[in-house]
Amino acid sequence: MVFEIGRWLAATCGHYVTEVIDVKRNHGRDFAVVRGGTHHFRLPAAWGYSHPAGVHPVGAWPYPWPRPEIRDELIDVTGELCTPRDVLARAVPIKRVRVGDLLVFAGTGAYGWDISHHDFLSHPHPDFVILPPK
Template sequence: MRGGSHHLRLPAAWKMSHPFRVHPTEKWNYPFARPEVVDERVTITGELCTPNDVLVSDEHVERLRAGDVVVFDYAGAYAWTISHHEFLSHPQPDFVYIDEA
């Protein structure tokens, strides 16, 4: 996953699976088949070079494809504020606010 515990520290710090949802995207610009899992249990990890960069452990997904967006609703105050920003010079994430109205 692009991103990890340097953006969302709570799951790794508390050894928990953070609630998430998959936002499917149709864009796929590669000449090879798009990897996917259907009706499977997954572990979602970040990009850091540590085995502690785990955001979700052994949770069910209906479908998850390379390139889909994993949304961590309810991140709260202990997401960004306790994260180790710019770990190994990784970029900071974009903040996206969605107004469902």
């Protein structure tokens, strides 16, 4: 068995949580576009894999128009950058994802923020929330 001890120790210490800012269908595929992307969490693009993600529903919708959503599909999760490499996950099975919901990527405590291109086109850095141990 081969594994990287640093990642093994640190990966579970972090989660990347980001807001869905758009959902769309293009060329027969469904997408969730998030506020953030590889400039916050570069690991999937750098290592060429799809990072598992889960939907955390957010109930509030402050607008008078219908809330865009995708149901019972496989979605690709892309960031807001102007590059086709800004992909965090592909073919994620979801029951429902809506604009305004949060996507949670677990296991990001190693090679998440540390290897990201932080100041890409002057996009803001993510907020960091550090929780004390239980």
